Amino acid sequence: xxxxAWVLSALAMGFGALLGARGLMDPRWAAKxxxxxxxxxxxxxxEFRATYGGVFLGLHIAALYLVVSYLRTxxxxxxxxxxxxxxxxxxxxxxxxxGRVFAILRDPGCNTPFNRLSAGxxxxxxxxxxxxxxxxxxxxxx
Numbered sequence: 001x002x003x004x005a006w007v008l009s010a011l012a013m014g015f016g017a018l019l020g021a022r023g024l025m026d027p028r029w030a031a032k033x034x035x036x037x038x039x040x041x042x043x044x045x046x047e048f049r050a051t052y053g054g055v056f057l058g059l060h061i062a063a064l065y066l067v068v069s070y071l072r073t074x075x076x077x078x079x080x081x082x083x084x085x086x087x088x089x090x091x092x093x094x095x096x097x098x099g100r101v102f103a104i105l106r107d108p109g110c111n112t113p114f115n116r117l118s119a120g121x122x123x124x125x126x127x128x129x130x131x132x133x134x135x136x137x138x139x140x141x142x
Contacts, residue, residue, distance in 0.1 A: 003071075005131040009086050010067045012128035016060035016089070024053025035114070063089050063129075083133045090130025097122035 023030035027048035031037055034052060038044030063085035070078040100119040103110040 002132060002135055005135050006067060006071055006082075008128050009130070009132050010064055010071075012125050013060045013064040013067065013086075013089065016125065016129075017057055017064060020053055020056025020058070020060060022053075023051075024049050024057055027053070059089060059092075067132075083136055086129050086131075087133045090126045090133065093122050093126035093129060097126060 023033075027045035030048040030052040031045075036048075038048075063082070066078065066082040066085045069075075070082040097119050100115055100122060104115050104119065105111075
């Protein structure tokens with residue numbers, strides 16, 4: 001069961017890395033995905049590349065590296081590092097879902113199909129990425 005959880009977590013991390021890679025290479029796509037646009041000051045696509053590209057890619061690749069290292073070696077220290085990385089990424093995705101649901105409940109005009117779908121995807125990413133950590137916690141392991 002734990003191995004399957006790690007595989008699902010790794011697949012979700014891979015998806016996050018692909019989102020980041022796409023945002024890095026195609027800032028117009030990232031802008032459209034998050035429903036924002038470059039402002040009149042110029043240079044805004046650098047922000048899309050940095051935030052929706054580089055940050056997403058870097059965080060997900062680093063966590064995925066730790067997971068693959070653990071699955072390959074089974075070393076306890078690698079497992080602790082991988083579960084910590086999974087925890088941090090999962091909390092990030094959960095925070096995004098929380099913020100979006102808060103906006104849906106609080107802000108006029110935010111209860112849209114796009115925001116409901118996005119909150120679902122963010123929640124699913126949080127659950128899938130954090131699943132190994134949650135299973136370890138339930139088992140009483142580090």
